[in-house]
Amino acid sequence: MPEDKEVQAVVAFHSQLSTALHSVVVGQRAAIDHVMVALVVGGHVLLTGGAATAKGLIVQCLAKAAKLSFKRIQFTPDLMPSDITGAEILEEDTQTGKRVAQFVSGPIFTNLLMADEINRTPPKTQAALLEAMQEKQVSTSGVTRPLPKPFYVMATKTSLETDGTYPLPEAQQDRFMLNIEMETLSEEEELQVVTGNATAQLAQLPQVIEGEGLLRFQQTVRGIAIPRAVQQYIVNLTAASRPGTPDAIEPVNKYVAWGAGVRATQYLALGAKARAALEGRAAATQDDVKAVALPVMRHRIGVNFRAENDNVKPAQIVGQLLESVR
Amino acid sequence: MNDQLIAPSSAALGKEHVARIRAAHDAILGEVRKVIIGQGQVVEEVLTTFFSGGHCLITGVPGLAKTLLISTLGRAMALTFKRIQFTPDLMPSDIVGHELLRESGGQRSLEFVPGAIFSNIVLADEINRTPPKTQAALLEAMQEHQVTSGGASRKLDEPFFVLATQNPIEHEGTYPLPLAQQDRFMFSLIIGYPTKDEELQILDATTSNLAADIRVALTGAELLKAQQIVRLLPAAAPIVKYAVRLAGASRPASPHAPDFVKQYVSIGASLRGSQYLLLGARARAAMEGRLAVSVDDIKAVALPVLRHRIVVNFKADAAKLDSNEIVRRLLEVVPGPKAEL
Numbered sequence: 167m168p169e170d171k172e173v174q175a176v177v178a179f180h181s182q183l184s185t186a187l188h189s190v191v192v193g194q195r196a197a198i199d200h201v202m203v204a205l206v207v208g209g210h211v212l213l214t215g216g217a218a219t220a221k222g223l224i225v226q227c228l229a230k231a232a233k234l235s236f237k238r239i240q241f242t243p244d245l246m247p248s249d250i251t252g253a254e255i256l257e258e259d260t261q262t263g264k265r266v267a268q269f270v271s272g273p274i275f276t277n278l279l280m281a282d283e284i285n286r287t288p289p290k291t292q293a294a295l296l297e298a299m300q301e302k303q304v305s306t307s308g309v310t311r312p313l314p315k316p317f318y319v320m321a322t323k324t325s326l327e328t329d330g331t332y333p334l335p336e337a338q339q340d341r342f343m344l345n346i347e348m349e350t351l352s353e354e355e356e357l358q359v360v361t362g363n364a365t366a367q368l369a370q371l372p373q374v375i376e377g378e379g380l381l382r383f384q385q386t387v388r389g390i391a392i393p394r395a396v397q398q399y400i401v402n403l404t405a406a407s408r409p410g411t412p413d414a415i416e417p418v419n420k421y422v423a424w425g426a427g428v429r430a431t432q433y434l435a436l437g438a439k440a441r442a443a444l445e446g447r448a449a450a451t452q453d454d455v456k457a458v459a460l461p462v463m464r465h466r467i468g469v470n471f472r473a474e475n476d477n478v479k480p481a482q483i484v485g486q487l488l489e490s491v492r
Numbered sequence: 493m494n495d496q497l498i499a500p501s502s503a504a505l506g507k508e509h510v511a512r513i514r515a516a517h518d519a520i521l522g523e524v525r526k527v528i529i530g531q532g533q534v535v536e537e538v539l540t541t542f543f544s545g546g547h548c549l550i551t552g553v554p555g556l557a558k559t560l561l562i563s564t565l566g567r568a569m570a571l572t573f574k575r576i577q578f579t580p581d582l583m584p585s586d587i588v589g590h591e592l593l594r595e596s597g598g599q600r601s602l603e604f605v606p607g608a609i610f611s612n613i614v615l616a617d618e619i620n621r622t623p624p625k626t627q628a629a630l631l632e633a634m635q636e637h638q639v640t641s642g643g644a645s646r647k648l649d650e651p652f653f654v655l656a657t658q659n660p661i662e663h664e665g666t667y668p669l670p671l672a673q674q675d676r677f678m679f680s681l682i683i684g685y686p687t688k689d690e691e692l693q694i695l696d697a698t699t700s701n702l703a704a705d706i707r708v709a710l711t712g713a714e715l716l717k718a719q720q721i722v723r724l725l726p727a728a729a730p731i732v733k734y735a736v737r738l739a740g741a742s743r744p745a746s747p748h749a750p751d752f753v754k755q756y757v758s759i760g761a762s763l764r765g766s767q768y769l770l771l772g773a774r775a776r777a778a779m780e781g782r783l784a785v786s787v788d789d790i791k792a793v794a795l796p797v798l799r800h801r802i803v804v805n806f807k808a809d810a811a812k813l814d815s816n817e818i819v820r821r822l823l824e825v826v827p828g829p830k831a832e833l
Contacts, residue, residue, distance in 0.1 A: 256595070265595045289579035289621070290586075297577055305574075337554035337618060337659055388701045401691045408685060427555030431691055435699040 168389040168448070176206060176383050177446040182374040186231045190367045191220050193355040198224065200346045200461050201320075203440040205232070206383040209343025209433065210299050210319040212284075212465060219348035223364060225280045225320045230371045232380060234277035235314065241287035247294035250274050251304045269306065274298050277314050277377050281321035285331045295319065296338045316380050336424065336468055343433045344458075345465035347481070383443070390439040391449040399452050399491070400434045403459065406491045407467055407483070417486045421473035426466040433462045460484050505724055507783060513543065513718050514781030519709035523568040526704040528561050529697060530690030534683050535561065537796050538655070542569075543775040545719040546678025546768065547634050547654040549619075549669075549800060554659065556683050562615050562655050567706040569715055571612035572649065578622035584629035588639045604641065609633050612649050612712060616656040620666040630654065631673045651715050671759065671803060678768045679793075680800035718778070725774040727785040730829030732770060735790050739766035741826050742802050742818065750825050756808035757818060761801040768797045787828050795819050 180202060187198050197213075201224060204211045213221040222238075229236030239250060252272035256265045273279065274295070281295060298304050299319050303312045321342070324331065339345070351359065405413035408425035418425065437458030438450035460481060467480040517539060524535055534550070538561065541548045550558055559575060566573035576587060589607035593600055608614065609630070616630055633639050634654050638647050656677065658669075674680070686694060710718075740746050743760030744753055753760070770785075772793030777785045795816060802815040 267594070288581050290581045293577040293579050297575070335618070335621070335659075340554045385701060388699065392695075392699070397692055397695050400695060401688050405685075405688060405691070411685070413688075424553065427553055428557070428686065428691065428694060429555040431695050432698050435695050439699065 168386045168443075170448075172382070172386045173390075173443055173446055173448060175379075176386055176443045179206075179375050179379070179383065180444040182372075183228075183231055186371055186374060187224065187227050190227050190364055190371060191223055192358045192362065193351050194220055194224070194349055197346050197348055200344055200458070201228065202444060203437050203458060204344050205318070205380060206387050206440045206443060207343060207433075207436045208316060208318070208380075208384045209436070210321070210341065212339065212342040212345045213320060213322045213348065214345060215348030216350060219350070221322050221348060222280065222282070223368070225278065226368060227371060228320075229278050230368065231374050232278075233373050233376045234316070234318075234380075236278045236280070237273040237276040238280040238282060239273050240282045241284050241291070243286060243288065245287045245291050247291050248272065248306070250291065250294050251298065251306055253306065269309070269311075271311070272304075274304060275311075275313060277316055277318065279317075279319050281319055283324045284321040285323050285334055288332055289335075292332065292334060292338060295321075296341050299341050314377075316377050316384070336466075339465045340427060340429050342465065343437070344461040346461050347464070387436065387440045387443045390442050390447075392435055392439060393449060396438065396450055396452050396455060397435065400431055400438070400455055403434065403455070403487055403491050404428075404431045404463075406487055407463065415487065415490050417478075417483060421469050421476070421478050422467055422483060423470040424468045426463050430463055430466045434458060437462055456488055459488055463487070505721065505726070505783065509721050510725070510778045510781050510783050513721060513778040516710045516714065516718060517543070517779040520565065520568050523706050523709050524561065524564050526706065527564050527697075528557055529693045530686040531557070531561070531683060534681055537679055537681050537793075538562070538565065539779065540772055540775045540793065541679050542651075542653060542715065543718055543722050543779060544678060544768075544771045545651065545653075545722075546771065547656070547676065549656050549658065549674065549677040549680045550683055551658045551660050551680070552683030553685075556685070558655075558657055558683065559615060559617075562613060564706055566613045568709045569612075569712060570708045571651070571653075571712050571715075573613045573615070574608040574611040575615040575617060576608045577617050578619050578626070580621060580623065582622045582626050584626050585641070587626065587629050588633070588641050591642045602642065604644070604646070606646075607639075609639060610646075610649060612651055612653065614652075614654045616654055618659050619656040620658050620668055623667055624670070627667065627669060627673060630656075631676050634676050651712055651719070671801075674800045675762055675764050677800065678772065679796035681796055682799075722775045722778050723771070725778055725783065725785060727770060727774065728829075731773070731785050731787060731790065734787055734826070734829050735769040735773070736766045738790065738794060738822060738826050739763075739769060739798070741822055742798060748826075750822070752821055753818065756804050756811070756813055757802055758805040759803040761798050765798055765801045769793060772797055787830075791823055794823055798822075 250272050251274055252270050254267045254269050257268045258265050302317055303310050404426045406415045407418055408414055409419050409422045434455055438454035441454040441457055442450040463484045464480050467483050469478060469480055538548055563573050587607050587609050589605050591602045592605050594603045637652050638645050739761040741748050742753060743749060744757050769790055773785045773789035776789045776792055798819045799815045802818050804813060804815055
């Protein structure tokens, strides 16, 4: 069990960072809440939604407010794994004239990596990123190098065009703790964005935490209690999403090709713990689970042809799971 | 375990040899149990292939701790471990390695940069996502325990063990493994979701601050010796005959094939099928500390050995019969040694 002052430190961070983010980003309240959950769990985030929905802005704000080293990679069809991880190059020693191989680290050696339009790059390059995400280390030429701590990947996926894209295999999507869908802004909010000056506000953003602090918060979150009944609810929720199993609910058997795996169970628990910590509570509740269910489960549920025909989306399936599972 | 494990011949094999294998098995299992919850059968079957020196194919959805299981086994045996994510654009040289031009002291030379295959344990993740030439590079290494690149052959590290996974969910953009290549895997395993109780335990164990400490239970050299002993384990003639009969009965052209095989099977188990039935049975006996291989040992390994070696025809598809069901029926109808005596 974490000490009360540890939980209070998470609460203070929450209010400072959320104030800072809302001073720059218009709207997107739910997205900001969920990004904060991922930060204190140490999970990676897949940001989806239309163009110009502040995905990049949120990530930039985080880098600045949390004092994290920040790199951005634009994924393109011709990007190579070594463009991400780094490569050995031959360097000439000016004194001896000898050439030696030297490792030049790639942009992945950072605390916060923005992976833009990850589905534009071929599978081997995607795999290089996703392996680093999972293992938190990079192997090149037989040498394994650890990545800096903390290490977060915030990836975006283009959904505007499908031409020339390489869809992320579901096994690889599973490595993202959350899939946060950005909201479309209301007219009022759009007006606010157009008249505002996000760049100037971003420059004034205060620094509220360091990477070290985030690592401590990750420990605190894992120490938050989760009662047996809440654990049982989580397991019921994921089991009900798996078609063809005795626990599956009826819409799942009708529309779902594959359900949420064990990682969903783990991240629902961690997400619920994080939410409890961010709100200063020592134990997670069923409502905490419900609050993170959509971003945890959305990208882990695959729908079948029938669902596409009837225009049923994974988000609706999650909604039905939350309604029917007790 | 120690040097006494070396057994020169089958005749010199004693109870103490299998007792040590059993102890090693129990110790490894104890380490694995610290981090893996549930999946008891899969863990036993993977250990059987370890003690047999065979390779293993696992079919199952993502997130079922396949990587954790195999990396934990690596740690429990102090073996090197590498994971390769198979993708449509992976090349044979990514697996095998490539030659690089290096310069030192004005001299240029070709230097071989070993690929990920140079490891004791290789996890080949989603092997059916990669094109045939790259699959073939892996499968050749599995068979030969060596790779050839730039005209030179290089031995792989021993022990060498490949655990390949296939994702059953996505069929788009996959390259199914040809039967001849599947045949190189000793076992084909199916891993399913944990039970609700197990999933609760997983949740409890993996989302808190507890970290398990994995100790070395057996070294790679000791594992190699254990594999030698397994191969020397005596099997009585009727047992061997049963293994051959079982594999033979799966071939539709065989005179011993039951009617359902003639009706539903297009390709039966190869010779490797009977070889691996016997080898798997020997490993199972040794892991349980027994010197004698029993019929039950053969029966216990029949499903993982035969399921990927039997191909059913379209009639079977229509009748919703798969190769698992064929193996189950074979086990029922093929007479055991006792019935023949």
